[in-house]
Amino acid sequence: MRIAEGIAMLELNLGPMTVCPTILFDKEKWILVDTGMPGSAPVIIELAKQEGIEEQQLRTVLLTHQDIDHIGGLPAFKADNPELVVYAHEGDKAVIDGKQPMLKVSPERMAGLLGALPEEVRAQFAAAFLEPSGENVDRLMADGETLPLAGGITVIHTPGHTPGHVSLYHQPSKTLIAGDAMVVEDGELKGPREAVTPDMATALQSLKKLKAYDIETVICYHGGIFRGDVQGRLSALTEELPK
Numbered sequence: 001m002r003i004a005e006g007i008a009m010l011e012l013n014l015g016p017m018t019v020c021p022t023i024l025f026d027k028e029k030w031i032l033v034d035t036g037m038p039g040s041a042p043v044i045i046e047l048a049k050q051e052g053i054e055e056q057q058l059r060t061v062l063l064t065h066q067d068i069d070h071i072g073g074l075p076a077f078k079a080d081n082p083e084l085v086v087y088a089h090e091g092d093k094a095v096i097d098g099k100q101p102m103l104k105v106s107p108e109r110m111a112g113l114l115g116a117l118p119e120e121v122r123a124q125f126a127a128a129f130l131e132p133s134g135e136n137v138d139r140l141m142a143d144g145e146t147l148p149l150a151g152g153i154t155v156i157h158t159p160g161h162t163p164g165h166v167s168l169y170h171q172p173s174k175t176l177i178a179g180d181a182m183v184v185e186d187g188e189l190k191g192p193r194e195a196v197t198p199d200m201a202t203a204l205q206s207l208k209k210l211k212a213y214d215i216e217t218v219i220c221y222h223g224g225i226f227r228g229d230v231q232g233r234l235s236a237l238t239e240e241l242p243k
Helices: 041-050 074-080 090-096 107-115 119-130 200-212 230-238
Strands: 002-004 007-009 022-025 029-033 057-062 085-089 139-141 153-157 166-170 175-179 183-185 188-190 217-220 224-227
Touching: 002 217, 029 041, 041 074, 057 074, 074 119, 085 090, 107 119, 153 200, 183 217, 183 224, 188 230, 200 230
Parallel strands: 029 057, 057 085, 085 139, 175 217
Antiparallel strands: 002 007, 007 022, 022 029, 153 166, 166 175, 183 188, 217 224
C-alpha cells in the first residue's frame, strides 16, 4: 500500500498472522525495514515489485529490533546481495549478530521453528544466527540520528519491547514506522502487546518520545496503517505514566 511518494507498506501473510514491512525507494535503489520470518525474502521481493520496484537494487535493510519475525528473512537477502548494508541499534546488535540468544525464543521453540523450515532456509538461518562466522549488522543506529536515506529518516530509540528497539520517522512523508512499539487493533492505535513485551513500563515510557514528531501516518508491523489523531492517541497511552 502506497503511503506517499517513495514509501509503501507491504502486507506479508505469514499464516497465523500478517505483518507489515515498509519499503522506501527511488528510481535507483530501495530500502527495506524488517525482513519477516525465515523464508520470507522471495515473497517480500514480489510484494515490493507490486509497489513499483522494478530493476532497483536493494541497498539497505533497517531492523527495528531482534525478534525473529523481523530478522528471520535477513540471511536470504544477505546471501543474494553481499553489498547489502544492515542497520540496527546497539542494544540488539549482539542478538542480531548471533552472539546472544534471541530474547523471546526458547531453545524448544527455536528447534520447532527450524524443523519446519526448508533445508536451504534452515541452513541460511543457522549460519547467520546460530553458528555465525561474521557479523550481520554493518552499521549502528543511534537515538536522535538522522540517517541520510530516503530524504531523511530519524532514529528514535524506543526500548521496552526489546532493549534495542527503534522506531523510524520518515521526514518527507511524516510517517512513523513504529515497529512493535505500537500496534493497530480494530482500527485503533494501541501500545505494545504486553505478552511479548518484557519491559512494559519502559515500552510505554518510550512512547512519550514520539510526541515530539509531526506524525501524519503510523505504520505498525502488526496491524498496519493508522491515520488520524496520532498525538491524541499518544497522549492517551502515556497520560497516566510518571513524568
